[in-house]
Amino acid sequence: MNDQASTLRSMVSQRDAGTHNNMRVIAVGSGKGGVGKTSFVVNLAIALSELNYRVIVLDGDLGLANVDVVFGMTAKYSIRHLLSGEKRIEDILCPVKRGIKVLPGASGMFELANLDRGQLKNVLVNLGRLEKMADVLLIDTGAGLGHTVLNFLCASDEVIVITTPEPPAMADAYGLLKSLKGQQEQLNLKIVINRIHHESEAEICFEKLEHAAKKFLGLRVNLLGWIYDDPLMGKSIMExxxxxxxxxxxLAYKYIQWIAGNVTGMDQRPPSSSGGIRKLIFSILKN
Incomplete structure (x- = not known):
């Protein structure tokens, strides 16, 4: 099978990864847990690194941090050490895979999930020191609508809201959009539909969110892409x-590579969802 990213790589093969003028800050939110947000962030980081982008992932779920775990790593230091003044932000950066670095949260630290504005400002000021170290800062925000989550989302250049076709997930995604509207008028909002079974399912889900956001909130949202349900994703999480x-x-990663291309402005057609023998294997594994 052809590598979905091969065309994109050829378009950027001559580009020096350090030539971006400013680090882009992209925050990913969901409104609820269990929609695959952290796995999406981790794999989007990998796909962007394949395109020669230098990526830092901030585990913005500060009280239930798990980005480093998804990468199969255990961080020695965390945001807690930054806030206490024990370590500099450069000291807590955790190298993972493909040149990607993670700024870990601290699992189980309730107080970190409820930072006051002064503490959060300290984190954001420190993040400014990473400007020359990365092209993209991906923030994996926590679930829910807490003020730390909303502050991270509103402080970002771009916001990706990820949801699934299930009605509760869609309702929570709309709730997140509504909360963001109340915090800030101008937001660059993108939607990703995860765990779909056919393209029309993604289109229907997006149309519902788009209609509700425009009619009731006066918000414009754009479809960034969709990801097919894939048993290999669950397997990778367990491992x-x-x-x-x-x-x-x-299959799922092909579509995340496509989304990475959309993030970088390389407008590409969605990859084919037909997988031949792979599709057959996926179907068997699902049962």
Whole structure:
């Protein structure tokens, strides 16, 4: 099977990864847990690194941090050490895979999930020191609508809201959009539909969100892409090894590579969802 990212790589093969003028800050939110947000962030980081982008992932779920775990790593230091003044931000950066670095949260630290504005400002000021170290800062925000989550989302250049077709997930995605509207008028909002079974399902879900956001909130949202349901994603999570590394030819990762291309402005057609024998294997594994 052709590598979905091969065309994109050829378009950027001559580009020096350090030539971006400013680090782009992209925050990913969901409104609820269980929609695959962290796995999406981790694999998007891998796909962007394949395109020669230098990526830092901030685990913005500060009280239930798990980005490093998804990468199969255990961080020695965390945001807690930054806030206490024990470590500099450069000291807590955790190298993972493909040149990607993670700024870990601190699992189980309730107080970190409820930072006051002064503490959050301290984190954001420190993040400014990473400007020359990365092209993209991906923030994996926590679930829910807490003020730390909303502050991270509103402070970002771009916001990706990820949801699934299930009605509760869609309702929570709309709730997140509504909360963001109340915080800030101008937002660059993108939607990703995860765990779909056919393209029309993604289109219907997006149309519903788009209509509700425009009619009731006066918000404009754009469809960034969709990801097919893939049993290999669940397998990679259980094994604590990202899908983009364990099974880079998998159906879900092909679509994450496509989304990475959309993030970088390389407008591409969606990859084919027909997988021949792979599709047959996926169907068997689902049962």
């Amino acid at each position: 604590q090894y990202p899908l983009g590394l364990a099974n880079p030819e998998s």
